[in-house]
Amino acid sequence: MNHQPWQQEKVIQRTQLILSSFEHWLGRSLFEHFGITEVKTDAIEVSQQLFEANFIVASHGTQTDPIFNYGNQKALDIWELTWEEFIQTPSRKTAEAIEQQERDRLLAETTEKGYSRFSTIRITKTGKRFKINNGIVWNVIDNQQTYQGQAAVYSDFYFLP
Template sequence: MSSFSAELPGDLWRNWIIHSTALLNSYRDRTGRELIERGGDSKLDAERLLGAPFVVVSHGVEADPILNYGNRVALALWEMSAAELIRTPSRLTAEPMLREARERLLAQTTREGFVSGYEGVRISAKGRRFHISNATIWNITDGAGKPAGQAATFARWTFL
């Protein structure tokens, strides 16, 4: 068991592994590329994604979507624990005046399957602002092919 899995109850850690698989499969299905090198073991792939040197974050399909995944880099950037992350509405990752533009981007992603090259400003749980660049946002589907939310990945950001 990883040190991260110790932060999450057993059921939540199992769900995290299942969701990691959905993230990876959906990214591959939408973009034609792999997000990380995969080894075929879902637990090990979840650990690789968790430890990737770039941000991976996602939210669910609720009317006001709640964050449901953040790898270690995302948790550090947004300055929150996994337990805090999974209670946070994803709209709170953007400042109020930027939320409308964020909503338009998510609607575009819903229509097109994925969007690459996105740039924007986000805000951490502690109010620290940062500019992200060259982000890819994609639609997530679960193992049955049902919509499961949207995710984003990026490797470049600058604190403002």
């Protein structure tokens, strides 16, 4: 059974939460934010569209040390991880030790305000460093407004020498 992650029911549901939460906090769709006007309507097609999008989307859950529970293909590629590795990785592991305090501050601010904008440096599985500009992180909530974790999106990034 060689299913793509976007075909899994859990991933389809997470995709819906990521997208509806972005719209809740920022007042427009995530696809619209990136100038994409042709958005699928079927849940599985939307899941595929986000997974194959040309921007990075990742989210983590509500654990004390949050573990990633979603990363689209572009996120997997940039962090040099397989889906299986990604969904077992604490999100803090993608930030260097020097960036941990700023990451903690950003996530706390997001928890309080609903979303935040950020620019930061992250690190891949093999230790490559990259700079993110103009990222957005937001609280993922369900239909009852229950906190389900946080998600981030960005397309403006470059690897550092």
